[in-house]
Amino acid sequence: MKLLQPDVVLGGNVFCLTPALIGHYGLKGLVLDIDDTIVPVKTTEVSEQLVTWLAEMRQECQIWLVTNNPHKQRISTIAQSLDLPYIMSAAKPSVRKLQVAVDDMGLPYSQVAMVGDRVFTDVLGGNRLGLLTILAQPISATASSFHLLRRIEFKLAKLSGVSLVATNLP
Numbered sequence: 588m589k590l591l592q593p594d595v596v597l598g599g600n601v602f603c604l605t606p607a608l609i610g611h612y613g614l615k616g617l618v619l620d621i622d623d624t625i626v627p628v629k630t631t632e633v634s635e636q637l638v639t640w641l642a643e644m645r646q647e648c649q650i651w652l653v654t655n656n657p658h659k660q661r662i663s664t665i666a667q668s669l670d671l672p673y674i675m676s677a678a679k680p681s682v683r684k685l686q687v688a689v690d691d692m693g694l695p696y697s698q699v700a701m702v703g704d705r706v707f708t709d710v711l712g713g714n715r716l717g718l719l720t721i722l723a724q725p726i727s728a729t730a731s732s733f734h735l736l737r738r739i740e741f742k743l744a745k746l747s748g749v750s751l752v753a754t755n756l757p
């Protein structure tokens with residue numbers, strides 16, 4: 588149950604993750620989920636807001652993209668347009684590929700956060716590895732194929748005693 592608990596629950600999408608929050612938690616690295624965290628599912632274009640936000644984050648942190656998505660063309664296009672290293676088919680909550688990304692950063696795990704929109708993949712995987720876990724609301728209000736699944740996951744997590752109330756942020 589403890590492994591499902593995000594350390595930080597953002598009140599909105601990933602853009603609520605600010606340099607102040609990065610500083611507050613002493614973060615030097617971010618592992619970002621892709622689908623519904625930084626781009627809507629099935630979207631390949633990256634938004635201007637995402638590019639601007641990443642430029643700001645890059646000044647504070649090393650960044651890797653780690654997704655369970657296996658679609659090479661779409662994922663590599665997104666990663667290349669953002670100029671970020673990536674791992675696909677990561678099978679989160681397995682820690683194996685998350686670990687590859689974090690080890691590449693050469694940082695203590697305590698200085699790296701896993702940022703994602705899913706409790707049973709992103710949060711569970713991040714917690715298993717000992718990263719700070721940050722749960723973001725989905726980037727798009729549009730219902731994705733994961734929408735129902737996410738709602739079921741949230742219900743299950745809450746039933747397990749996990750709090751998904753937005754954290755008061757610095």
Ligand SMILES: [Mg+2]
Nearest residue numbers: 620622623704
């Ligand atoms: Mg996702």
